[in-house]
Amino acid sequence: MRKIVVVGGGAGGLELVTKLGHAFGKKRQAEVILIDKSQTHIWKPLLHEVATGSLDINNDGLNYRAHAAKHSYSFQLGTLTGVNPQSKELTLKSLSDEKGHIILPERIISYDILIMAVGSVSNDFGTPGVSDHCYFLDSHKQAERFQQALLYQFLRIQQEGDTAKLQLAIVGGGATGVELSAELFHVADMLKAYGMPEMSGKRVNVQLIEAGARILPALPDRIAALAKKELTRLGVTVSENTRVIKADEEGFVTADDKKIAADLMIWAAGVKAPDFISQIEGIETTRNNQILVKKTLQTHNYENIYVIGDCCACEQADGSFVPPRAQSAHQMASLVFSNIKSSFLNEPQKEYTYKDYGSLVNLSNYSTVGSLMGNLMGGGMFIEGRIARFVYVSLYRLHLIAIHGWLKATVIMAAQKIGKVVKPKLKLH
Numbered sequence: 001m002r003k004i005v006v007v008g009g010g011a012g013g014l015e016l017v018t019k020l021g022h023a024f025g026k027k028r029q030a031e032v033i034l035i036d037k038s039q040t041h042i043w044k045p046l047l048h049e050v051a052t053g054s055l056d057i058n059n060d061g062l063n064y065r066a067h068a069a070k071h072s073y074s075f076q077l078g079t080l081t082g083v084n085p086q087s088k089e090l091t092l093k094s095l096s097d098e099k100g101h102i103i104l105p106e107r108i109i110s111y112d113i114l115i116m117a118v119g120s121v122s123n124d125f126g127t128p129g130v131s132d133h134c135y136f137l138d139s140h141k142q143a144e145r146f147q148q149a150l151l152y153q154f155l156r157i158q159q160e161g162d163t164a165k166l167q168l169a170i171v172g173g174g175a176t177g178v179e180l181s182a183e184l185f186h187v188a189d190m191l192k193a194y195g196m197p198e199m200s201g202k203r204v205n206v207q208l209i210e211a212g213a214r215i216l217p218a219l220p221d222r223i224a225a226l227a228k229k230e231l232t233r234l235g236v237t238v239s240e241n242t243r244v245i246k247a248d249e250e251g252f253v254t255a256d257d258k259k260i261a262a263d264l265m266i267w268a269a270g271v272k273a274p275d276f277i278s279q280i281e282g283i284e285t286t287r288n289n290q291i292l293v294k295k296t297l298q299t300h301n302y303e304n305i306y307v308i309g310d311c312c313a314c315e316q317a318d319g320s321f322v323p324p325r326a327q328s329a330h331q332m333a334s335l336v337f338s339n340i341k342s343s344f345l346n347e348p349q350k351e352y353t354y355k356d357y358g359s360l361v362n363l364s365n366y367s368t369v370g371s372l373m374g375n376l377m378g379g380g381m382f383i384e385g386r387i388a389r390f391v392y393v394s395l396y397r398l399h400l401i402a403i404h405g406w407l408k409a410t411v412i413m414a415a416q417k418i419g420k421v422v423k424p425k426l427k428l429h
């Protein structure tokens with residue numbers, strides 16, 4: 001029996017392993033395995049809501065082991081540290097508890113077909129002090145860690161009196177930084193209803209720092225301009241053309257030697273694939289550790305290794321690479337599933353063409369802006385307000401349908417609606 005291993009349970013990896021489980025695992029035509037360093041999945045575009053407490057991972061997360069039992073694949077908890085394409089083996093780091101006691105030793109897992117879907121991590125570009133003093137939002141654990149720190153800071157500000165303000169600085173004007181900036185104001189306003197009557201968005205100072213000429217550099221100018229206008233209206237200080245060269249306990253230092261003071265610092269500037277990828281023998285990578293692939297999403301030297309999502313470097317006709325977005329991962333997962341089926345039947349592999357369906361930026365409950373159809377219409381259709389919000393929410397619902405099926409996804413969405421009525425709107429612990 002062939003063994004198909006998917007490493008990484010993000011949007012693309014989870015959708016793919018679910019399809020593989022249904023197609024091959026259920027019929028015992030192949031053993032399908034998912035490997036992830038976490039036990040819980042959360043849709044990555046929602047991590048900024050986990051970070052502010054707007055979303056509770058305990059209520060809205062998906063447990064891989066439970067999902068595997070229902071969708072005919074198996075789950076292995078572990079961190080990938082190496083791949084040997086010659087022997088077709090993976091190495092997983094030993095698993096220890098909080099006291100350092102080894103629960104599982106280092107493991108070797110063999111494969112016949114491997115799908116690398118390990119995603120990306122924040123790239124601090126070697127900036128001094130960033131790794132020591134900043135919070136990152138690469139995973140739900142990091143997001144929860146920031147949420148705890150944020151809650152403690154809100155409690156401090158509440159106790160210090162009317163004039164005290166919470167200073168937050170976010171480096172990186174991409175979607176994560178922009179959406180987090182707005183969400184912080186929304187959460188501060190909501191705390192009035194949860195034992196902090198003096199708290200509001202006016203007690204928060206947020207500075208969004210972007211090294212480039214404008215925020216949201218990957219999106220059209222019109223979207224970026226409107227997002228900046230909305231953030232400024234909320235009270236966010238947007239600093240463009242501002243490069244951070246150092247971080248310390250008190251804040252950031254910019255290239256022109258200005259100090260940006262902050263009680264909490266978040267780094268959301270740039271991503272890269274995990275460092276171990278560049279050490280895999282025979283795998284070609286970019287300077288950001290992304291794996292270079294053929295149009296079929298197979299690596300150049302190994303036809304039994306596919307790559308999807310943020311760790312994939314797939315060149316387009318114009319010489320640029322497919323952008324690291326959830327829609328890219330979804331499309332790649334669908335193509336790789338089709339190609340794996342074709343390989344079982346000795347049929348030719350299909351080539352991947354990225355289809356840009358547009359981009360959306362959700363500014364919490366205040367506004368949503370974006371464009372639909374993207375390059376499919378040679379420019380896209382600009383949308384904002386309630387229509388844009390509806391489309392944004394629909395993207396998450398489509399993800400739920402892909403990993404659960406229509407019936408269960410509908411039940412989950414209904415349960416989430418009910419939960420919002422009977423449970424606190426913020427995670428307060």
